[in-house]
Amino acid sequence: MPGxxxxxxxxxxxxxxxxxxxxxxxxxxxxxxxxxxxxxCKTLFLVGDCFDFWFEFKEVIxxxxxxxxxxxxxxxxxxxxxxxxxxxxxxxxxxxxxxxLGIIIHASYLIFEHxxxxxxxxxxxxxxxxxxxxxxxxxVLRNPLxxxxxxxxxxxxxxxxxxWISQKKGKLGIKQPNYQGKEKEWLxxxxxxxxxxxDYVDYFIFGHRHLVIDLLLDNQKxxxxxxxxxxxxxxxxVYKDNSLSVKSFENEHLEIITS
Numbered sequence: 001m002p003g004x005x006x007x008x009x010x011x012x013x014x015x016x017x018x019x020x021x022x023x024x025x026x027x028x029x030x031x032x033x034x035x036x037x038x039x040x041c042k043t044l045f046l047v048g049d050c051f052d053f054w055f056e057f058k059e060v061i062x063x064x065x066x067x068x069x070x071x072x073x074x075x076x077x078x079x080x081x082x083x084x085x086x087x088x089x090x091x092x093x094x095x096x097x098x099x100x101l102g103i104i105i106h107a108s109y110l111i112f113e114h115x116x117x118x119x120x121x122x123x124x125x126x127x128x129x130x131x132x133x134x135x136x137x138x139x140v141l142r143n144p145l146x147x148x149x150x151x152x153x154x155x156x157x158x159x160x161x162x163x164w165i166s167q168k169k170g171k172l173g174i175k176q177p178n179y180q181g182k183e184k185e186w187l188x189x190x191x192x193x194x195x196x197x198x199d200y201v202d203y204f205i206f207g208h209r210h211l212v213i214d215l216l217l218d219n220q221k222x223x224x225x226x227x228x229x230x231x232x233x234x235x236x237x238v239y240k241d242n243s244l245s246v247k248s249f250e251n252e253h254l255e256i257i258t259s
Contacts, residue, residue: 002079003040006114006239009033010047010123010207011229013089014065015054016163023052027068030230033249034071037238041080045112047207047227048087048123053162056094060155069101076101083110087207088125088134091142115242117202120194124206124226128186128193179211179257191217191224203244205237213257214246 012030017023037044054062076082082103086093097103109122126135140146150158182188191204195217204217205225212228212235225246228235234251237244248254 002042002081004042004240005037005040006043006045006119007037007041007236008045008047008121008205008225008227008238009230009236010085010087010227011049011210011231012068013049013052013229013231014068015062016052023064026230027065029234029250031067031071033230033234033236034075036249038075038078038080040240041075043081043083043114044075045083045121045205046085047121047205048085048125049089049207050084050087051090053159054090055092055150055155055158055162056096057151057155061096062155062159072097072103073101076103083112083121085110085121085123085207087123088138091138092147111201114239117239117242118200119203119205119239120191120201121205124187124190124208127206128188128190130186179213182215182259185213185215185224187226188213188215188217188224191222195219195222203239211257212246212254215258 012026014023014027051062051065072082082101083106084093084097084103085106086108093105095105098105109120112119112121126138179185187206187209195201201222203223203225205227207227207229209226210229210232211226212233213224213226215224217224223244225237225244227237227246233254234249235246235254236249237246246254246256
């Protein structure tokens with residue numbers, strides 16, 4: 001039987017080597033984490049960029065990550081509900097995870113209600129002010145015609161090409177602006193604007209930034225949480241006993257930005 005807690009993690013970037021470990025080493029660590037949480041997990045949210053590149057051809061998916069995929073299958077067999085979000089690296093996820101594993105896919109965001117709390121969940125890429133070049137690129141990459149044209153390429157070429165591009169963008173392609181305060185944190189500003197124009201939200205949970213952030217919003221009630229990653233921080237969030245906290249797996253010290 002599933003447990004009672006909600007777990008959130010993002011930015012595994014499986015499929016490419018990291019700063020101090022190979023993709024396979026990171027995959028084994030993530031599997032250990034999934035084993036660690038499975039006994040008390042009710043719902044698992046994987047908030048984007050689980051893969052450094054993912055494209056589903058009609059009959060083909062990128063090779064590798066078999067330990068991770070097998071562990072997700074095990075969790076589903078245990079009755080744990082899993083939500084998988086598109087990130088900017090794996091926005092071409094389609095129906096493989098749903099048809100094979102029964103995982104729920106989200107291309108943009110989800111508002112999830114639990115024990116009277118409203119939780120806004122999204123990878124976070126392209127939200128808030130700024131980043132105009134990426135917002136244009138995102139529209140291009142998600143264009144149905146462009147996806148159809150890319151699918152015409154042979155996987156031996158296209159997958160290798162995209163992984164090469166990711167590496168050229170920087171180690172793991174994860175270069176993000178350093179934290180420079182609330183007034184320059186685009187996702188924080190997105191949360192503030194959202195609350196002015198929409199219903200109340202208790203927690204905003206994002207990935208993408210590769211920083212662990214926990215900020216109280218101006219209403220002094222809602223919180224903006226950024227999950228960090230499973231690369232540098234081994235970080236994740238858990239909603240337990242009516243409280244959400246950010247933790248680190250196999251890492252004694254976790255630096256959380258709180259102001």
